Amino acid sequence: MPARLLPALALTLLAVTLHPAQAAPRTSAEILAASSAADWRRPDPDNLLRMQLHAGRPPILIELAPAFAPKHVANIRALAREHYFDGLAVVREQDNYVAQWGDPDAEDAGKQKPMKSALRSLPAEFARAIAGLAITPLKDGDVYAPAVGHVQGFPVASSRRLGKAWLAHCYAMVGAGRGDTADSGSGAELYAVIGHAPRHLDRNVTLVGRVLQGIDQLASLPRGTGPLGFYETAAERAPIQTVRLASELPADQRPAVEVLRTDTATWSEYVEARRTRREDWFIEKTGRIELCNVPIPVRVPKSTEP
Amino acid sequence: MPARLLPALALTLLAVTLHPAQAAPRTSAEILAASSAADWRRPDPDNLLRMQLHAGRPPILIELAPAFAPKHVANIRALAREHYFDGLAVVREQDNYVAQWGDPDAEDAGKQKPMKSALRSLPAEFARAIAGLAITPLKDGDVYAPAVGHVQGFPVASSRRLGKAWLAHCYAMVGAGRGDTADSGSGAELYAVIGHAPRHLDRNVTLVGRVLQGIDQLASLPRGTGPLGFYETAAERAPIQTVRLASELPADQRPAVEVLRTDTATWSEYVEARRTRREDWFIEKTGRIELCNVPIPVRVPKSTEP
Numbered sequence: 058m059p060a061r062l063l064p065a066l067a068l069t070l071l072a073v074t075l076h077p078a079q080a081a082p083r084t085s086a087e088i089l090a091a092s093s094a095a096d097w098r099r100p101d102p103d104n105l106l107r108m109q110l111h112a113g114r115p116p117i118l119i120e121l122a123p124a125f126a127p128k129h130v131a132n133i134r135a136l137a138r139e140h141y142f143d144g145l146a147v148v149r150e151q152d153n154y155v156a157q158w159g160d161p162d163a164e165d166a167g168k169q170k171p172m173k174s175a176l177r178s179l180p181a182e183f184a185r186a187i188a189g190l191a192i193t194p195l196k197d198g199d200v201y202a203p204a205v206g207h208v209q210g211f212p213v214a215s216s217r218r219l220g221k222a223w224l225a226h227c228y229a230m231v232g233a234g235r236g237d238t239a240d241s242g243s244g245a246e247l248y249a250v251i252g253h254a255p256r257h258l259d260r261n262v263t264l265v266g267r268v269l270q271g272i273d274q275l276a277s278l279p280r281g282t283g284p285l286g287f288y289e290t291a292a293e294r295a296p297i298q299t300v301r302l303a304s305e306l307p308a309d310q311r312p313a314v315e316v317l318r319t320d321t322a323t324w325s326e327y328v329e330a331r332r333t334r335r336e337d338w339f340i341e342k343t344g345r346i347e348l349c350n351v352p353i354p355v356r357v358p359k360s361t362e363p
Numbered sequence: 364m365p366a367r368l369l370p371a372l373a374l375t376l377l378a379v380t381l382h383p384a385q386a387a388p389r390t391s392a393e394i395l396a397a398s399s400a401a402d403w404r405r406p407d408p409d410n411l412l413r414m415q416l417h418a419g420r421p422p423i424l425i426e427l428a429p430a431f432a433p434k435h436v437a438n439i440r441a442l443a444r445e446h447y448f449d450g451l452a453v454v455r456e457q458d459n460y461v462a463q464w465g466d467p468d469a470e471d472a473g474k475q476k477p478m479k480s481a482l483r484s485l486p487a488e489f490a491r492a493i494a495g496l497a498i499t500p501l502k503d504g505d506v507y508a509p510a511v512g513h514v515q516g517f518p519v520a521s522s523r524r525l526g527k528a529w530l531a532h533c534y535a536m537v538g539a540g541r542g543d544t545a546d547s548g549s550g551a552e553l554y555a556v557i558g559h560a561p562r563h564l565d566r567n568v569t570l571v572g573r574v575l576q577g578i579d580q581l582a583s584l585p586r587g588t589g590p591l592g593f594y595e596t597a598a599e600r601a602p603i604q605t606v607r608l609a610s611e612l613p614a615d616q617r618p619a620v621e622v623l624r625t626d627t628a629t630w631s632e633y634v635e636a637r638r639t640r641r642e643d644w645f646i647e648k649t650g651r652i653e654l655c656n657v658p659i660p661v662r663v664p665k666s667t668e669p
Contacts, residue, residue, distance in 0.1 A: 152579040153534050183647070200503050200653040228459050228559045239646055252582075253534045253559050253655050257640055260647040273458040273586040276558075280579040334563055340545055341489070341566040347506040349559050 085330040088323060089354055096323040097315040097356070098210075100269070102303035104130070106137060107312055109298040110147070110274055115357075117271030118314050119231055122211050124190070125224050126182040126265045129233050133244040133265060134302055135175040141245065142300035145170070147278060151286025153252030156275040157234055158297060159245055172245070181239040183260045184223040187215050192222065193319050195328065197345050201225075201256045205348040207319035211267055212348050214259060224264035227254045227349035229272040232262045251276040254349040269314055269355045317354040327354075391636040394629060395660055402629040403621040403662070404516075406575070408609035410436070412443060413618055415604040416453070416580055421663075423577030424620050425537055428517050430496070431530050432488040432571045435539050439550040439571060440608055441481040447551065448606035451476070453584060457592025459558030462581040463540055464603060465551055478551070487545040489566045490529040493521050498528065499625050501634065503651050507531075507562045511654040513625035517573055518654050520565060530570035533560045533655035535578040538568045557582040560655040575620055575661045623660040633660075 083091070106119040123130040136142060142158070149157035162168035192213055194206040202214030205225065212230070215222035224230065231249050235242030242263055249268050268275070278295050281288040288294050303311045318324060332346040389397070412425040429436040442448060448464070455463035468474035498519055500512040508520030511531065518536070521528035530536065537555050541548030548569055555574050574581070584601050587594040594600050609617045624630060638652040 150583075152582060197506050198504075199506065201649060201651050237644055255656065256653065257645070257649045257656065259649070261645055276458060277456075277583050277585055279583055338543055339563070339567055343507060343563045343565070345507050347562065350561065350563065 082333070082335055083326070083330060084335045085327050088327045088330055089317070092317070092323050096318055096321055098318050099313070099315055100210075100303075102306075102311055103134065104266075105303035105312065105314070106133070106266075106300055107303060107306070108142070108271075108300045110271075110295055112298065114274060115271060116312065117274055118269045118312050118357075119266050120210065120269050120316065121266040122209070122224060122264070124209060125185055125211070125222075126233075126263050128179050129182055129242070129244045129263050129265045132175050132179055133247075136172070136245055137300050137302040138305060139173040139175060140299070141170065141172060141175060142297050144297065146294035146296045147275070147288075148294055149248070149285065149287045150251075150278045150281045152280045154250075154255060154286065155248040156251050156278060157246065157248035158295075159234070159247065161291065161294065163246060175243070175245065177243050177245065178241055179233075179243050179263075181235075181242070182263045183239070184219075184221040187217065187220050187222045190215075190222050191320060193324065195346070195348055195351065197332070197347065199348055201259060207324075207351075207353070210316045210319050210353055212351070212353075214348070223260050225254070225348055226250055226256050226258045226262075226264065228252070229268040230264055231266045231268060232258070232264045235262060249275050256349075267353075269316060270312075270357055312357065314355060314357045319353065388639070388641055389632070389636060390641045391633050394633045394636055395623070398623070398629050402624055402627055404624050405619070405621055406516075406609075408612075408617055409440065410572075411609035411618065411620070412439070412572075412606055413609060413612070414448070414577075414606045416577075416601055418604065420580060421577060422618065423580055424575045424618050424663075425572050426516065426575050426622065427572040428515070428530060428570070430515060431491055431517070431528075432539075432569050434485050435488055435548070435550045435569050435571045438481050438485055439553075442478070442551055443606050443608040444611060445479040445481060446605070447476065447478060447481060448603050450603065452600035452602045453581070453594075454600055455554070455591060455593045456557075456584045456587045458586045460556075460561060460592065461554040462557050462584060463552065463554035464601075465540070465553065467597065467600065469552060481549070481551065483549055483551070484547055485539075485549050485569075487541075487548070488569045489545070490525075490527040493523065493526050493528045496521075496528050497626060499630065501652070501654055501657065503638070503653065505654055507565060513630075513657075513659070516622045516625050516659055518657070518659075520654070529566050531560070531654055532556055532562050532564045532570065534558070535574040536570055537572045537574060538564070538570045541568060555581050562655075573659075575622060576618075576663055618663065620661060620663045625659065 100120045104121040108117040121130045145160050147158045148161050160170045192206040192208050199205045203216045205214050212225040212227045214225045233242040233244045234246035283289040406426045410427040414423040427436045451466050453464045454467050466476045498512040498514050505511045509522045511520050518531040518533045520531045534556050539548040539550045540552035589595040
């Protein structure tokens with residue numbers, strides 16, 4: 058047992074001794090405060106994108122999910138390595154739905170930004186085999202899927218009957234925009250969920266990852282006034298300065314972001330605390346939690362921010 | 364049957380005649396386009412708030428729900444009539460949670476804005492008797508409540524065992540902030556949901572209504588950097604120019620906003636279309652819809668916007 062948990066354990070034992078009926082379960086904040094280094098993980102730098110929208114603001118950090126979308130992740134890595142996204146823009150901002158970024162001229166073969174090694178379309182990766190996945194189940198049920206839970210820091214839905222699992226469209230999840238056909242996406246046009254989870258998109262679009270930091274920057278942009286929330290003029294778009302794969306950066310410039318592991322006793326205790334809302338403010342303790350209402354904690358040591 | 368539906372009906376009959384197996388159900392857009400005047404209602408002007416944040420932008424319109432929070436609605440009407448909100452501000456903007464507005468000095472008895480006839484605290488109205496409510500049920504289930512549906516344009520959860528019904532914290536719902544005790548709210552401090560539905564707040568705060576128009580203005584404000592997303596300086600706050608009850612305005616200045624009725628055959632067909640996503644783009648037709656993913660359509664004739 059990690060050393061940092063000992064003081065909290067000692068206090069708990071004391072409480073049990075003194076007030077056996079009143080030993081209060083910990084709140085989620087208390088659980089996180091007492092977590093150990095082993096409860097957290099650093100994303101693989103090959104799975105970590107650093108997107109800089111505005112100079113002087115913290116970068117937006119996105120963790121990619123190759124376990125669910127290996128082809129798209131490989132292509133996004135290729136796009137980042139060739140600096141494809143640099144100088145592109147957030148082109149769409151639809152309220153209670155998505156922020157979307159990519160090449161404003163993507164539909165114009167004469168003007169679109171060239172790609173070097175990356176591909177312009179890929180087979181869909183809407184779902185994968187459930188076999189081989191260690192899903193931490195969430196017991197509260199779900200309107201959209203037979204089962205839900207978490208895998209490696211991502212919200213996941215699954216069906217034993219189908220033998221499939223897929224990433225779920227929770228807030229801050231990132232997907233690969235596509236056209237009318239399943240295999241028309243590539244990862245060159247990405248979106249992040251900025252509203253109530255549009256779970257009807259599950260298994261209709263390839264999800265590729267999750268915004269770990271900076272979703273607020275994407276969610277607070279002015280809404281586009283064109284159809285589907287696309288900006289109507291170039292001036293409205295939010296320019297992207299750079300997108301870099303962390304593994305391409307010098308070691309001392311790699312974001313030191315950490316994500317709470319979702320396969321530990323600490324995680325399970327944390328979810329239970331979020332479910333039962335032990336804070337005094339809550340009068341009606343819900344006792345239930347929906348997949349997209351489970352925040353997946355992220356921490357960034359201050360020294361890594363510009 | 365309203366006249367405007369006839370062409371669509373005629374087309375449907377034709378399709379049935381020619382291709383009996385292929386008569387396509389209508390999409391939600393087609394259903395709304397073919398709706399009749401009787402499918403829509405104008406909110407009672409005593410239940411309609413017009414909040415002006417920025418000059419030159421459309422006003423934010425909020426429909427109050429006296430069937431669920433009669434005391435809070437009466438107090439909010441009193442606050443609006445005494446122009447209490449004029450010159451106050453959005454004081455909190457927490458990402459994926461709420462925008463909150465009121466008196467920045469509310470906690471300081473020496474500096475707080477005086478009230479004339481309005482009250483500073485009210486008994487909680489977290490839930491009401493289910494008896495007397497005509498709930499249009501939503502059959503898809505819910506993680507948080509035994510039953511869900513819609514009443515008079517609002518998302519509602521209920522429990523027959525408890526004999527209670529309550530408004531649900533979906534996107535754009537408006538609630539009355541409170542302190543640590545259940546009866547510490549009044550409607551003088553209001554918040555709107557700007558992220559994934561925080562349903563754990565259901566029955567913990569009094570919900571008072573829903574933003575019909577302009578939630579995008581509240582959702583796209585910069586996020587506050589203080590604890591709980593409160594702005595740390597006065598300069599960051601978004602000032603409120605005016606809040607008026609529509610019934611206080613001259614008849615020709617009352618917003619002509621209309622809301623789709625939630626107790627009609629058109630509503631039921633619309634929800635079914637949202638559930639099954641008949642648009643060709645959707646490859647996996649979900650066949651399920653969660654309460655807060657049912658958009659409640661609002662239309663505003665262009666001539667009423669400034």
